[in-house]
Amino acid sequence: xxxxxxxxxxxxxxxxxxxxxxxxxxxxxxxxxxxxxxxxxxxxxxxxxxxxxxxxxxxxxxxxxxxxxxxxxxxxxxxxxxxxxxxxxxxxxxxxxxxxxxxxxxxxxxxxxxxxxxxxxxxxxxxxxxxxxxxxxxxxxxxxxxxxxxxxxxxxxxxxxxxxxxxxxxxxxxxxxxxxxxxxxxxxxxxxxxxxxxxxxxxxxxxxxxxxxxxxxxxxxxxxxxxxxxxxxxxxxxxxxxxxxxxxxxxxxxxxxxxxxxxxxxxxxxxxxxxxxxxxxxxxxxxxxxxxxxxxxxxxxxxxxxxxxxxxxxxxxxxxxxxxxxxxxxxxxxxxxxxx
Amino acid sequence: xxxxxxxxxxxxxxxxxxxxxxxxxxxxxxxxxxxxxxxxxxxxxxxxxxxxxxxxxxxxxxxxxxxxxxxxxxxxxxxxxxxxxxxxxxxxxxxxxxxxxxxxxxxxxxxxxxxxxxxxxxxxxxxxxxxxxxxxxxxxxxxxxxxxxxxxxxxxxxxxxxxxxxxxxxxxxxxxxxxxxxxxxxxxxxxxxxxxxxxxxxxxxxxxxxxxxxxxxxxxxxxxxxxxxxxxxxxxxxxxxxxxxxxxxxxxxxxxxxxxxxxxxxxxxxxxxxxxxxxxxxxxxxxxxxxxxxxxxxxxxxxxxxxxxxxxxxxxxxxxxxxxxxxxxxxxxxxxxxxx
Numbered sequence: 001x002x003x004x005x006x007x008x009x010x011x012x013x014x015x016x017x018x019x020x021x022x023x024x025x026x027x028x029x030x031x032x033x034x035x036x037x038x039x040x041x042x043x044x045x046x047x048x049x050x051x052x053x054x055x056x057x058x059x060x061x062x063x064x065x066x067x068x069x070x071x072x073x074x075x076x077x078x079x080x081x082x083x084x085x086x087x088x089x090x091x092x093x094x095x096x097x098x099x100x101x102x103x104x105x106x107x108x109x110x111x112x113x114x115x116x117x118x119x120x121x122x123x124x125x126x127x128x129x130x131x132x133x134x135x136x137x138x139x140x141x142x143x144x145x146x147x148x149x150x151x152x153x154x155x156x157x158x159x160x161x162x163x164x165x166x167x168x169x170x171x172x173x174x175x176x177x178x179x180x181x182x183x184x185x186x187x188x189x190x191x192x193x194x195x196x197x198x199x200x201x202x203x204x205x206x207x208x209x210x211x212x213x214x215x216x217x218x219x220x221x222x223x224x225x226x227x228x229x230x231x232x233x234x235x236x237x238x239x240x241x242x243x244x245x246x247x248x249x250x251x252x253x254x255x256x257x258x259x260x261x262x263x264x265x266x267x268x269x270x271x272x273x274x275x276x277x278x279x280x281x282x283x284x285x286x287x288x289x290x291x292x293x294x295x296x297x298x299x300x301x302x303x304x305x306x307x308x309x310x311x312x313x314x315x316x317x318x319x320x321x322x323x324x325x326x327x328x329x330x331x332x333x334x335x336x337x338x339x340x
Numbered sequence: 341x342x343x344x345x346x347x348x349x350x351x352x353x354x355x356x357x358x359x360x361x362x363x364x365x366x367x368x369x370x371x372x373x374x375x376x377x378x379x380x381x382x383x384x385x386x387x388x389x390x391x392x393x394x395x396x397x398x399x400x401x402x403x404x405x406x407x408x409x410x411x412x413x414x415x416x417x418x419x420x421x422x423x424x425x426x427x428x429x430x431x432x433x434x435x436x437x438x439x440x441x442x443x444x445x446x447x448x449x450x451x452x453x454x455x456x457x458x459x460x461x462x463x464x465x466x467x468x469x470x471x472x473x474x475x476x477x478x479x480x481x482x483x484x485x486x487x488x489x490x491x492x493x494x495x496x497x498x499x500x501x502x503x504x505x506x507x508x509x510x511x512x513x514x515x516x517x518x519x520x521x522x523x524x525x526x527x528x529x530x531x532x533x534x535x536x537x538x539x540x541x542x543x544x545x546x547x548x549x550x551x552x553x554x555x556x557x558x559x560x561x562x563x564x565x566x567x568x569x570x571x572x573x574x575x576x577x578x579x580x581x582x583x584x585x586x587x588x589x590x591x592x593x594x595x596x597x598x599x600x601x602x603x604x605x606x607x608x609x610x611x612x613x614x615x616x617x618x619x620x621x622x623x624x625x626x627x628x629x630x631x632x633x634x635x636x637x638x639x640x641x642x643x644x645x646x647x648x649x650x651x652x653x654x655x656x657x658x659x660x661x662x663x664x665x666x667x668x669x670x671x672x673x674x675x676x677x678x679x680x
């Protein structure tokens with residue numbers, strides 16, 4: 001089969017890779033209908049995160065089950081499925097508490113590489129959620145978004161305790177931040193402020209429910225947010241970048257007793273304990289337990305009540321993956337969908 | 341009046357200070373019945389936190405109202421009162437959300453110095469809680485504990501989302517940690533593990549409801565806690581020290597999705613973002629909003645259902661404050677009560 005590999009910083013290739021096969025009786029093999037490039041794929045692409053190439057890439061996917069191992073009972077060949085970017089058994093104590101991305105048997109799909117024609121999904125019963133039938137083509141991007149970027153934005157909003165009557169701020173106008181806006185709207189937020197300097201992203205944020213835009217960053221942005229909120233800061237802040245600056249901006253944007261939901265994969269972040277202490281905020285986040293939210297998100301998409309697929313503003317054949325990475329790196333695209 | 345001052349690291353004096361008087365119409369003057377030395381007073385005493393002496397000391401207090409300003413309506417001369425270590429109006433949006441220590445008009449009592457015969461309490465209506473009558477002498481230490489150390493341990497437990505069926509770990513066996521144990525027991529924890537190397541503190545922890553003791557610290561202590569909890573870690577961890585080591589021990593002791601409640605005043609702490617991210621824990625804490633809990637805590641003490649005053653294992657006249665500090669610094673005492 002054909003699949004994407006990262007040979008080194010800035011060097012994306014599409015190569016022949018061995019067809020996946022069932023290894024464990026809990027595995028499923030899927031034919032990938034659509035995959036995509038994640039903001040977190042840009043960390044190794046940019047060389048910020050070390051990688052030893054050629055490394056298979058991709059951890060987001062929707063597809064059709066081709067084959068299942070002997071112990072798989074909840075999905076069957078022919079099912080259209082969405083899965084999380086972490087395989088999880090969905091039965092351990094951590095999964096049952098809703099933290100499937102930290103399942104005691106968790107396996108990252110990134111190691112498997114779903115930017116490919118086929119993929120082996122471990123722990124298929126715990127990981128995959130079948131849709132009610134074969135989806136219409138127009139909702140495939142949205143179902144794909146549920147696999148990570150929507151689930152991650154959703155978790156950011158849940159971790160930030162977004163709810164009715166609250167003012168929410170979103171740090172980061174990438175796909176996760178934008179879908180954090182969508183989640184905040186669905187979860188009943190009264191006011192949703194996005195920090196964004198890009199007109200196209202501001203526009204999509206408004207479509208998803210943002211009520212205000214702040215163009216300024218850092219402490220200047222924080223000061224403007226405080227002005228909007230009677231000097232107090234937001235009740236809930238979604239951090240969707242993962243840098244020192246974005247994390248501090250999120251903490252400083254939150255009122256005492258408020259909640260920061262951080263879902264940007266942290267790189268080079270060190271949170272000063274004394275500032276955190278006196279901020280009085282709640283901090284929660286990490287790799288989103290997408291599986292917790294998948295059944296609900298699939299339903300919302302199936303019923304066309306949300307349209308997270310709009311974050312894909314570039315669709316390319318798998319063979320053109322290199323251009324898909326480049327466009328995101330250069331911010332020409334919010335998010336690239338790849339068709340194997 | 342007589343009052344304690346810190347002249348410099350290790351140099352505690354008891355000197356003549358000006359009698360406090362009503363400055364704002366929202367002030368009250370109290371005659372201090374009992375005050376005490378806080379673990380956080382040891383930071384400047386040890387020179388870890390800079391101070392410019394001579395600085396008035398003390399922020400915990402119970403006493404009898406002597407005089408009130410013209411706008412004070414909820415307490416009156418003759419009332420026995422307990423107050424938080426932060427004065428708060430108890431009416432602003434932050435107070436109403438339960439974060440009185442971060443009230444928009446918050447004033448730290450530490451700047452006033454309650455280790456003295458009298459003290460001016462700002463925002464008396466919002467800060468002070470009157471007891472149902474004059475307390476018997478035996479519960480005065482417990483009421484004094486409510487002013488900070490009990491309220492802080494209680495907040496640590498609440499911030500760590502302690503509740504029925506949960507396993508709780510407590511990092512720190514000082515007075516706050518010990519009262520974190522008491523709070524965890526009252527809040528229904530199933531199992532309470534205290535990290536402690538001191539026999540006397542282990543004993544008091546057991547009296548307060550600890551079910552297990554771990555003598556080891558750091559990663560060795562974490563490994564033992566994980567062994568006790570099926571490899572997962574505790575649901576709730578109370579951090580009651582404020583060092584880098586204690587904070588990391590707390591985070592590492594918590595299972596994914598679990599809660600760290602940190603109440604040790606952070607000194608020199610920097611939390612690595614990547615480790616925090618992948619830990620999947622909730623972090624919450626800071627200066628305890630003691631005022632939120634005071635009515636409940638005063639009731640529990642008044643009815644003799646809890647006995648937090650046991651943490652005072654040394655009682656001295658105010659004039660002997662220097663020895664009170666020394667005894668805590670050298671760990672000869674858990675906590676020193678001072679009688680003006």
